[in-house]
Amino acid sequence: MNKFVKALVSSVVLGGLVFSSGFQAVVAQDKPFAGEQVKVGVVGDSAEETWQHVAEVALEQEGIEIETVLFTDYNTPNTALADGSLDLNSFQHIVFLENWNEENGEDLQSIGFTSVNKLSLFSDKHDSIDDLPDGAQIIIPDDPTNGGRALLALEIAGLIEIDDEAGILPEVRDITDNPKNLEITPVDASQTAISLPDVDGAFINVGFANDAGLNQDDAIFSDTDAPELFNDAYKNIIAVRGEDVDKELYLKIVELYQTPEVAEILIEQSNGGSVPAWDGYEPAES
Structure with missing residues (x-):
């Protein structure tokens, strides 16, 4: 290969490297998180x-x-x-x-x-929260936040009263008045939908309700009906x-x-x- 051809090949290769490097720089600038x-x-x-x-x-x-x-x-x-x-x-x-x-x-x-x-109360046995009988068995999630949220929803629905000092994380022991003698049982949130056929009602988080094929329109109460809970x-x-x-x-x-x-x-x-x-x-x- 003579000197002229060598120079031409070198020029093309170097030019390609410059183009490639420049292209990569543009890509890196356009997608700085590529590959993460x-x-x-x-x-x-x-x-x-x-x-x-x-x-x-x-x-x-x-x-x-x-x-x-x-x-x-x-x-x-x-x-x-x-x-x-x-x-x-x-x-x-x-x-x-x-x-x-x-x-x-x-x-x-x-x-x-x-x-x-939403945190909704579902029931296979009753069409309305007002239909819950004396001694109705209610399932709530057992984690402090969703369990407390369910209890607050029951209070706003007028079914129980809770000690104000319990704040945003009440427990069953903080119930001060329970005129219908509801039997409220905390269970793991993943078990609330599974437990539904055996109780009068269960508070079920949206994800677990969806996985169980439950429609939110069929809930007998949702805590979005209680706007004072939401911030x-x-x-x-x-x-x-x-x-x-x-x-x-x-x-x-x-x-x-x-x-x-x-x-x-x-x-x-x-x-x-x-x-x-x-x-x-x-x-x-x-």
Whole structure:
């Protein structure tokens, strides 16, 4: 090969390298999180389906690989997040998170709202909450936050009275008046729907209600009927470890979640049991 040909080949190769390097720089600038992998813990099939949509969008638009990890209870996802098995989780409201942190000495924190989920009382035996007989057996979730939330809903429905000093986390022992002598039994939240045929009524979280094929329209009472219960404390969140609250990768995922498309999926998959809760969300006009 003569000197002229060598020079020409070198010029083409170097030019290709410059082009390739420049192209990679543009891609890196356009998709700074490309190739990042994130594990998100969720509870319930409907939540997993919602996050699978977010994962598809994240991969297509940002090159982020999201793996959803499905849990069947409310106790494990925070432990998995705290020990590093997960990067994020999405299943709980603020009251639950704060109570879990206090009981476990951890510092998990919220980086964004997802939805407000109903906690509804279902019954296979009665068509109305007014039809509950004396001595009716009622199942509530046994975790302090959702159990307390169910008791507050029963109070607002006029069925019991609770000691005001119990605050937002009352227990069965805090009931001061129970004129119908309701037999209220806390069970693991994952067992509430399973227990429904054997009792007069059960408070069932949206995710477990959906998984059991229950329609929110068939509930005999929902705590969304009690607007005094609802503020930011009962909004569901995306949680991270305390040291990751400002991590741009995770904040980008929050941004990808809080979209009109995800809002539609939340409402549809929950049969109206979940309402998007992030700032700026506006329901579509009917």
